[in-house]
Amino acid sequence: MEKILLVDDDEMSLMVTEMVLTEMKYEVKSVMCGKDCIESLKSDNYDLLLLDVELGDTNGIRLLEQIREDPDIKDTRTVFLTVSSQREDLSEAVRLGALDFIRKPALPEQLLRSVRDALSISEKETILAVDDEPMNLMATEEIFGIRYNVRTAGSGEEALEEIERERPDLVLLDLHMPGMDGLEVMSHIRDIEGGENLPVIFLTADDDADTEAEIFKAGAMDFIRKPFVMQVALQRIRHVLQLKHLQDSMQEEVDRKTEAITENNRKIRNLSRQVIMALAGTIDAKDTYTNGHSNRVAEYAHEIAVRMGKSEQEKLEIYSVALLHDVGKIGIPLSIINKPGKLTDEEFEEIKSHTVRGYDILKTISEMPELSTGARWHHERYDGKGYPDRKSGEDIPEVARIICVADCYDAMSSDRSYRKALPQDVVRSEIENNKGTQFDPKIADIMLQMIDEDKDYQMRGDTDGR
Ligand SMILES: [Fe+2]
Structure with a gap:
């Protein structure tokens, strides 16, 4: 059973969150202040820390800062709970490696999805955001940085260089850009070695069926309409990445099976050869x-x-x-x-x-x-x-x-x-x-x-x- 440490100074919210998680068979310990949080983390192993941003004796962001500086507990997986949506908090949380930001009061399914995702993450995945508008790129970094490593590119050419340099897990690609537009970038991505299976999600303000059809025809896995709703965008990215993981693990399974069959065939061939040699030996011995x-x-x-x-x-x-x-x-x-x-x-x-x-x-x-x-x-x-x-x-x-x-x-x-x-x-x-x-x-x-x-x-x- 996975163990979660829940930190919230609001008694009601603490009780409800604990109830939802316990119901889903997580082992939960609840504390109400920063001091108890640090003590608990040091005395026991937790798979996840669910941390409220607004705490009585401290602020959740400051508390995570303190956790990251302590060598014994610095790698604690953390998801924030908050009623506020201040940009500064979001950027700080990203900087400190938080895995998600759950808005309170959270619906049980929202809470569970986020907890499950955070527990399944071994490493933050990387998104390459491509947009000619610097403001859009900044907003993307802030919004998605809580959950993913975000790299940015200001043009199609830059995006292709970035992909060549180091393959991201997903590309968020603006459709309309001066010079090389999204569709052209997409076709070049498919020509890069290993780029043929790279998931691409288009970002577009267009609202017509033709554009949608064109995007999917080009091989995109999804599109997000601008201006986007953070939770919806996160959800779509999550789905695409999950699908990609599923495809990859299926491919791995196929490769493993093929390798086993090849090895088996090799053994059978060897066996036939040895039997033939042995039989030939009996004739010559006579x-x-x-x-x-x-x-x-x-x-x-x-x-x-x-x-x-x-x-x-x-x-x-x-x-x-x-x-x-x-x-x-x-x-x-x-x-x-x-x-x-x-x-x-x-x-x-x-x-x-x-x-x-x-x-x-x-x-x-x-x-x-x-x-x-x-x-x-x-x-x-x-x-x-x-x-x-x-x-x-x-x-x-x-x-x-x-x-x-x-x-x-x-x-x-x-x-x-x-x-x-x-x-x-x-x-x-x-x-x-x-x-x-x-x-x-x-x-x-x-x-x-x-x-x-x-x-x-x-x-x-x-x-x-x-
Ligand atoms: Fe003969």
């Missing part, structure tokens, strides 16, 4: 002679994708698909996979079935359907003489055509159960000779380029996975 084959094929396929100008997302997909291209070998007996000698026809058929087996395993991963395409068609040939479906040319999914070249390069450039790695020039001419028959010619050319750049035949086996 085939002792070609250990690391899946990783190397994925590296070569990735490099081909880079040289084809693929996007980040595509490169990552091609890498993952290539990692799992031989996953179907999980279902092939070890004795066949690791057989040192020549395979029988039946054994070869069994080996060939790893494509369809792999496809059947991976097609269940519906979130990444392309995973299964690499497994099924990486042994298809460009001329249509491959397996398992004898697809040809561009009918073979591109990722499978890439893996085909990468796979054959690794098969030739690494030791196998039945032979050592082939020399680089033999590997090169094999790829060159099978361009357009076994391999997609464009992809084969990229592989040839990679081989030619690899002067010392370092590329083979030179991977440690990613």
Whole structure:
């Protein structure tokens, strides 16, 4: 429960105010003089001081001055209660950082609104008042200064400089000014970085529907007609600022949620990648002679994708698909996979079935359907003489055509159960000779380029996975 210290030397007014606040569940302590006020502030913590300007033993303004000088209680949030509306009191109250000025006798809802607002303020908001009439600016400072930090500008140009220098929370903009008028200033404000959401309220003496329409069309959040009634003007400013706060906090919430979703997506992507790596690891572990084959094929396929100008997302997909291209070998007996000698026809058929087996395993991963395409068609040939479906040319999914070249390069450039790695020039001419028959010619050319750049035949086996 928030605690309020109420200071008023009028017994009746004290009683009524206390009753209204207590009814609204505030904890209220009432005192009737300046001395008791200081003592209370020093002996207990209060969230708000409601201070009458006219006190018997002192004046509320002098008392606040005294409070501001005392290091223990100088930050006390204060709202004035008064029957007078003397300008000098208002300016002094502003200077001393009072948050509001409530005219007595105040209606309960007026009192509560002001108390609630004062309690919710963490820092005074800043208003930039723009008017070519110095008298108007002075009056604005006096009237709104009680509640806000008021900065002033005497012309449109000056206003834009002020906004560039330090962004206010709201702009009070005179419509008619010599030189740059309010509407022109407004359009320039929208061009300033961060100015597109700056709340602007127009001040105008005009009283016609066309002007109103023009003001709102320009993007103003409200307008106040001159000469204005202080309470009404304050209310309108308060509403606009509340709306802006609401918009800002909604935007913050959206940003927070978006960030959380992005982080979640990143985790899911990482998890998928780790699962794919682990699965690829199980295939390579089974085939002792070609250990690391899946990783190397994925590296070569990735490099081909880079040289084809693929996007980040595509490169990552091609890498993952290539990692799992031989996953179907999980279902092939070890004795066949690791057989040192020549395979029988039946054994070869069994080996060939790893494509369809792999496809059947991976097609269940519906979130990444392309995973299964690499497994099924990486042994298809460009001329249509491959397996398992004898697809040809561009009918073979591109990722499978890439893996085909990468796979054959690794098969030739690494030791196998039945032979050592082939020399680089033999590997090169094999790829060159099978361009357009076994391999997609464009992809084969990229592989040839990679081989030619690899002067010392370092590329083979030179991977440690990613
Ligand atoms: Fe394969």
